[in-house]
Amino acid sequence: MSTAEPKPRVAVITFPGSNDDHDAALALTRLGAEAVPVWHADRELPDVRAVVLPGGFSYGDYLRAGALARFAPVMDSVRALAADGGLVLGICNGFQVLCEAGLLPGALRPNHSSVLFAATCRSRSSGPTRPSQLGARRDSVSASRSSTAKAASSPGRSCSPSSSGRARSCSATRARARTVSVAGIAGIVNAEGNVMGLMPHPEHAVDALTGSTDGALLLGSLVDAARVDAAEPAAV
Amino acid sequence: MLGSLKQLGFAVDDARVGRVVDLELQNGDRERARADLERMCEQLLANPLIESYEIELVDEE
Numbered sequence: 117m118s119t120a121e122p123k124p125r126v127a128v129i130t131f132p133g134s135n136d137d138h139d140a141a142l143a144l145t146r147l148g149a150e151a152v153p154v155w156h157a158d159r160e161l162p163d164v165r166a167v168v169l170p171g172g173f174s175y176g177d178y179l180r181a182g183a184l185a186r187f188a189p190v191m192d193s194v195r196a197l198a199a200d201g202g203l204v205l206g207i208c209n210g211f212q213v214l215c216e217a218g219l220l221p222g223a224l225r226p227n228h229s230s231v232l233f234a235a236t237c238r239s240r241s242s243g244p245t246r247p248s249q250l251g252a253r254r255d256s257v258s259a260s261r262s263s264t265a266k267a268a269s270s271p272g273r274s275c276s277p278s279s280s281g282r283a284r285s286c287s288a289t290r291a292r293a294r295t296v297s298v299a300g301i302a303g304i305v306n307a308e309g310n311v312m313g314l315m316p317h318p319e320h321a322v323d324a325l326t327g328s329t330d331g332a333l334l335l336g337s338l339v340d341a342a343r344v345d346a347a348e349p350a351a352v
Numbered sequence: 353m354l355g356s357l358k359q360l361g362f363a364v365d366d367a368r369v370g371r372v373v374d375l376e377l378q379n380g381d382r383e384r385a386r387a388d389l390e391r392m393c394e395q396l397l398a399n400p401l402i403e404s405y406e407i408e409l410v411d412e413e
Contacts (some may be wrong), residue, residue, distance in 0.1 A: 209356045
């Protein structure tokens with residue numbers, strides 16, 4: 117890699133109540149991206165081809181988790197980016213926002229135990245075998261099939277497959293049975309493969325200090341895809 | 353919550369936590385108010401994929 121090569125830029129949105137925005141930015145930076153912070157009230161996204169909606173409690177989870185963040189001014193630009201093929205990754209609360217915003221099918225509901233689930237869990241990707249823009253790095257598929265990521269759900273949320281029927285076209289990342297989600301689904305990707313949401317926190321698993329570096333497989337793929345996209349601008 | 357109630361000695365078979373949203377509308381037209389409230393529930397107040405809702409109109413003097 118030449119030193120002149122620009123770093124792929126990935127926007128990280130901060131909503132009021134987001135609390136994993138800095139972790140996401142740090143992880144992306146360590147994986148070679150330039151993390152660009154974006155405030156929820158900004159109407160325009162900076163010049164990026166990928167955006168991360170981080171975990172936390174946007175708008176205090178008032179009404180329903182993610183229900184109010186969907187109306188944030190920046191979300192129109194996120195929708196436009198997704199429609200244009202840009203990459204959108206929602207982690208935890210960001211996943212909830214994507215579902216509420218209709219960018220991903222389905223809904224997330226409180227788990228039955230109402231207890232915080234926080235553990236490192238193994239997850240694997242399933243679904244269509246075609247390469248997805250968001251997923252594991254292509255050179256580490258075997259590792260990704262049983263990768264681990266920090267799973268924390270607060271106060272415990274589970275993913276419910278869409279009743280719209282589109283869930284069948286989604287590839288799913290399944291956490292092992294200990295998670296409380298329907299069918300062990302930890303995350304989903306939209307049919308187009310450019311919008312992904314998951315409850316586990318890959319940004320908390322990029323340093324051996326916290327028990328696992330497997331989160332880098334997922335976030336690294338986002339950075340790689342953003343890099344490819346940046347190298348081929350305006351490919352319509 | 354069910355467990356806590358039982359721990360307090362109450363005989364409760366099941367428990368479910370819901371949500372009540374009180375809205376005030378300056379609208380004498382009950383039909384229109386109900387139609388508006390339906391749309392509010394569908395678009396924001398409830399997530400129809402996982403939640404159901406009931407609308408109750410109360411006239412205030």
